[in-house]
Amino acid sequence: MKYHHLFSPIRLGDVELKNRIIFLAHWTNYGHNHGYREDGLASEKLAMHYIERAKGGAGLVCVTQSVSPTGQMGRSMVNAHDPRNEETFRFMCEEIHQYGCKVFGQFNHRGHTSCMQRPPMLYAPTQMTAPHCYVNTKELEIDEMEEIKEYYVKAAVMEKQWGFDGVEIKIAHDGLLRTFISPYLNRREDRYGGSFENRMRYPLEIIRAVRDAVGPGYPIGIRLCMDEFTEWGYSWDYGVKVALELEKAGVTYINSDAGSFSNYNFEIPNNYIPMGFGVYMAAALKKALRIPVVAFGRINDPAQAEDILAEGHADMIGMCRQLICDPETPEKALEGREDQIRHCVACSEGCGLVTQQEGVVCVHNPAAGREKLLGIGTLKRVEKPKTVMVIGAGIAGMKTAEILAERGHHVTVYEKSGEAGGQMLLAERIPMRAEMSEVYRYLRVRLQHLGVPVYLNTEVDETLVERENPEVVIAATGSHPLIPEYIPEGQGMTVLDPRSVMMHPERVGRKVVLLDDIGYWQGLGTADYISALGAQVEIVTKEFYAGIDIEETCRENLYMRLGKKEAVFHASSVIAGIRENTVILRNVFSKQEELITGVDTFVAASESRSDNRLYKNLKQKGGREIYCIGDAAAPGTVLRIIFDAEELGRSI
Amino acid sequence: MRIIVCIKQVPDTREVRIDPVTNNLVRQGVPGMINPSDLTAFSAALKLREMYGGSITLLSMGPAQAAEELERGLSMGADRAVLLCDRRFGGADTLATSYTLSEAVRKIGYDLVLCGNEAIDGCTGQVGPMIGEWLGIPAFTYVEKVEKRGEKLLVTRAGGRFRRVYSAEMPAVVCMLNNEETSEMPDNTPPDVPKTELWDADGFDQEKIGLDGSRTRVSSISVSGRKENYLQVEPFWDLETRMDYIFSGGLTSKQTELTRGESAYLAETIVLDLKQMA
Numbered sequence: 040m041k042y043h044h045l046f047s048p049i050r051l052g053d054v055e056l057k058n059r060i061i062f063l064a065h066w067t068n069y070g071h072n073h074g075y076r077e078d079g080l081a082s083e084k085l086a087m088h089y090i091e092r093a094k095g096g097a098g099l100v101c102v103t104q105s106v107s108p109t110g111q112m113g114r115s116m117v118n119a120h121d122p123r124n125e126e127t128f129r130f131m132c133e134e135i136h137q138y139g140c141k142v143f144g145q146f147n148h149r150g151h152t153s154c155m156q157r158p159p160m161l162y163a164p165t166q167m168t169a170p171h172c173y174v175n176t177k178e179l180e181i182d183e184m185e186e187i188k189e190y191y192v193k194a195a196v197m198e199k200q201w202g203f204d205g206v207e208i209k210i211a212h213d214g215l216l217r218t219f220i221s222p223y224l225n226r227r228e229d230r231y232g233g234s235f236e237n238r239m240r241y242p243l244e245i246i247r248a249v250r251d252a253v254g255p256g257y258p259i260g261i262r263l264c265m266d267e268f269t270e271w272g273y274s275w276d277y278g279v280k281v282a283l284e285l286e287k288a289g290v291t292y293i294n295s296d297a298g299s300f301s302n303y304n305f306e307i308p309n310n311y312i313p314m315g316f317g318v319y320m321a322a323a324l325k326k327a328l329r330i331p332v333v334a335f336g337r338i339n340d341p342a343q344a345e346d347i348l349a350e351g352h353a354d355m356i357g358m359c360r361q362l363i364c365d366p367e368t369p370e371k372a373l374e375g376r377e378d379q380i381r382h383c384v385a386c387s388e389g390c391g392l393v394t395q396q397e398g399v400v401c402v403h404n405p406a407a408g409r410e411k412l413l414g415i416g417t418l419k420r421v422e423k424p425k426t427v428m429v430i431g432a433g434i435a436g437m438k439t440a441e442i443l444a445e446r447g448h449h450v451t452v453y454e455k456s457g458e459a460g461g462q463m464l465l466a467e468r469i470p471m472r473a474e475m476s477e478v479y480r481y482l483r484v485r486l487q488h489l490g491v492p493v494y495l496n497t498e499v500d501e502t503l504v505e506r507e508n509p510e511v512v513i514a515a516t517g518s519h520p521l522i523p524e525y526i527p528e529g530q531g532m533t534v535l536d537p538r539s540v541m542m543h544p545e546r547v548g549r550k551v552v553l554l555d556d557i558g559y560w561q562g563l564g565t566a567d568y569i570s571a572l573g574a575q576v577e578i579v580t581k582e583f584y585a586g587i588d589i590e591e592t593c594r595e596n597l598y599m600r601l602g603k604k605e606a607v608f609h610a611s612s613v614i615a616g617i618r619e620n621t622v623i624l625r626n627v628f629s630k631q632e633e634l635i636t637g638v639d640t641f642v643a644a645s646e647s648r649s650d651n652r653l654y655k656n657l658k659q660k661g662g663r664e665i666y667c668i669g670d671a672a673a674p675g676t677v678l679r680i681i682f683d684a685e686e687l688g689r690s691i
Numbered sequence: 692m693r694i695i696v697c698i699k700q701v702p703d704t705r706e707v708r709i710d711p712v713t714n715n716l717v718r719q720g721v722p723g724m725i726n727p728s729d730l731t732a733f734s735a736a737l738k739l740r741e742m743y744g745g746s747i748t749l750l751s752m753g754p755a756q757a758a759e760e761l762e763r764g765l766s767m768g769a770d771r772a773v774l775l776c777d778r779r780f781g782g783a784d785t786l787a788t789s790y791t792l793s794e795a796v797r798k799i800g801y802d803l804v805l806c807g808n809e810a811i812d813g814c815t816g817q818v819g820p821m822i823g824e825w826l827g828i829p830a831f832t833y834v835e836k837v838e839k840r841g842e843k844l845l846v847t848r849a850g851g852r853f854r855r856v857y858s859a860e861m862p863a864v865v866c867m868l869n870n871e872e873t874s875e876m877p878d879n880t881p882p883d884v885p886k887t888e889l890w891d892a893d894g895f896d897q898e899k900i901g902l903d904g905s906r907t908r909v910s911s912i913s914v915s916g917r918k919e920n921y922l923q924v925e926p927f928w929d930l931e932t933r934m935d936y937i938f939s940g941g942l943t944s945k946q947t948e949l950t951r952g953e954s955a956y957l958a959e960t961i962v963l964d965l966k967q968m969a
Contacts, residue, residue, distance in 0.1 A: 269930060276926035304934070313940040318921035350920060545951055573949040596938075 053256030079118035093140035096369030110148035132202030150215030205258030433461020435669020436515030442688025548639030692745035728807030787904030789821030
């Protein structure tokens with residue numbers, strides 16, 4: 040068997056997992072929030088999310104929950120200790136077990152971090168604001184610590200009765216227990232601080248209390264932060280030291296992890312960080328421990344996972360976003376359909392919304408968070424297939440074609456350029472963003488498997504539509520970028536839009552002013568591309584900062600890259616005029632003007648306009664079903680467009 | 692066509708354990724198997740015999756337990772199997788081994804000698820070509836495919852980014868690269884399976900076989916550290932170093948200066964640069 044290690048069973052205490060793939064615990068924000076004391080309730084949506092991953096073939100799913108009324112990260116984070124969750128959780132566990140999958144509850148107390156904008160009281164071992172935050176904390180008193188411990192025990196016992204197979208205690212990134220083991224954050228002078236032994240005392244007391252309550256064979260795992268990734272924080276040698284103590288305390292397995300809210304890069308690593316970056320931490324644990332170890336950190340693919348296990352760096356593979364993106368990853372690997380695995384591109388654009396109190400969604404899996412209606416097995420074949428002409432092999436066109444073809448319609452795709460992929464073909468050229476190509480690669484492969492012909496270099500006009508005479512026409516004809524009217528053309532300064540920059544880098548000069556009027560990747564992504572060409576770039580935005588609509592961790596990485604290239608930022612500024620080689624800026628608040636001289640290229644990253652003339656003409660003519668989708672309907676992000684395409688594909 | 696396939700019994704590497712104390716391979720209780728690329732060679736022989744007729748003789752040198760692999764080969768359809776089994780053959784390096792095998796090949800009679808490109812336990816890749824030398828016939832290494840065209844052999848070799856096809860007179864030695872597809876050949880037991888012949892060292896030049904015939908000695912064997920196919924970040928590095936290392940994927944790249952512009956401008960720049968260098 041190709042994935043001999045990945046699909047071999049493993050025993051954790053009294054529990055046997057059918058394979059080594061773990062759906063890692065993560066916030067979903069799928070819990071109900073009906074206000075004070077009516078929040079943190081498990082929902083059907085949450086249950087369906089985990090059931091879907093069991094259906095897709097994972098060996099274990101971990102369900103994140105908060106413990107203690109003072110422990111919630113956000114109001115829609117499910118409370119572990121709330122008896123009102125019994126019905127939903129019993130249903131969830133039963134369903135998960137039907138697929139031969141196991142389910143663990145992961146418990147966490149928020150400690151000094153919260154995603155709430157005006158959080159209630161935060162708690163820490165020692166009073167101080169968390170280094171990434173402005174909200175101060177209360178130093179935990181001994182009786183409060185006892186109370187929190189009781190909640191851990193109560194939740195573990197209750198959930199064991201409800202059908203959970205094990206418990207995972209989080210001593211990782213956000214959360215109270217990590218702050219206890221952190222030498223920087225724990226400055227207590229009582230028996231819970233001051234020495235390594237004292238810092239370990241509280242987590243070990245909790246583990247012991249839970250162990251006494253759940254009995255000897257019940258798995259208790261730990262999600263452990265191996266490296267805080269801060270100037271003041273501990274590194275992985277300390278992580279190994281902690282893990283050895285945990286092993287001595289009878290913990291069943293260690294699930295490795297890294298980063299904290301103070302360094303988000305490794306908590307939700309985006310595509311600036313290489314795949315499998317965290318394996319060295321699992322390998323260090325594996326060398327030191329005898330209990331099973333879980334590897335983490337951008338593990339997206341069964342071949343990659345198999346290698347990590349075969350080389351002996353870990354015993355299990357943690358996948359979170361990969362299974363959000365494609366719950367059927369394990370099944371597809373088993374069936375030898377690896378080319379049809381939809382890989383996570385680590386853009387964090389959908390799942391990263393959790394930090395803003397939004398439910399998890401996925402850029403190219405519309406079913407994430409909507410499993411009940413769009414999940415596995417919900418696509419129904421049509422009784423009367425129709426002939427469909429899809430105009431445009433961008434993402435919108437290809438996604439619609441995929442869904443339609445899967446439902447049995449006879450679909451043909453036409454593309455006027457020589458390549459299918461649309462604007463993703465440009466987005467992938469932004470430095471470090473090559474993985475975005477997976478969005479179109481997946482769709483191209485799907486269309487191939489579904490036998491959908493894609494005619495390249497074929498521009499569709501009304502005559503061609505008449506001749507082919509399809510019953511349905513899908514206009515996915517895209518958009519074109521606009522240059523604001525007040526930007527004068529010519530006069531010794533080249534004026535470009537982001538798309539022409541990506542297509543014709545030779546036209547970019549040596550000193551570039553880029554107007555970020557859109558806040559999305561067309562702005563800072565293009566700036567990064569330009570600076571990689573060796574040009575000096577100055578970025579102008581009317582907002583408080585450029586890239587305001589880019590996912591926050593990616594934005595930070597863009598700023599780091601641009602900062603190294605000495606890019607200059609002009610925030611809260613508009614273009615007051617352009618004269619020969621000088622760009623005049625005006626601050627929106629002070630109205631003061633500023634000159635940028637010696638400019639040879641001006642890039643306007645502004646809005647786009649839909650190309651929908653053909654759609655309008657065909658619709659006016661009538662006589663057949665006609666729909667408009669993607670940028671052709673309204674220019675937008677790939678997340679929205681794929682979702683729209685899925686819905687349209689299902690509605691015909 | 693008289694085909695001889697040289698076969699080596701090797702420990703099944705999927706079962707090999709490393710003694711954590713001595714760092715040596717633990718061979719006790721480890722099952723043997725036919726060296727994978729030898730199996731590919733055998734499968735090529737079966738195909739040639741099927742198309743052009745002739746006979747297949749399996750030839751091996753080793754301890755008595757190596758007969759297991761020859762018996763497996765016989766049950767898969769070889770006509771004859773010879774095991775060179777004698778203490779006097781022991782301790783042979785590639786020179787003595789290839790001499791011994793080439794003498795046996797001579798005695799058996801041959802048009803084509805097929806070998807694996809190299810054995811997975813020794814990895815020298817020397818024995819096949821050396822047999823060719825002893826016999827004074829051409830030897831081909833890194834062979835992907837061997838066919839017959841008329842009276843000649845057509846041999847496809849993989850080398851770097853190229854595939855070279857040679858035609859050669861017989862007799863010849865052909866060393867096959869491992870091909871995964873042939874590693875799981877089903878047993879196809881013919882009705883009368885012949886017995887493996889055991890040959891001793893009588894009749895071989897005693898000074899050229901075994902330890903006496905060897906010019907090289909293995910002075911020590913140790914296990915090289917397992918290759919770690921991941922970024923190794925050291926805990927004592929400061930934050931910036933750790934982060935830079937991870938972000939760059941452990942790669943260091945030199946910043947190169949890009950020159951961009953119209954083709955005339957680029958040509959001019961290149962000429963100027965060349966002049967400066969001169």
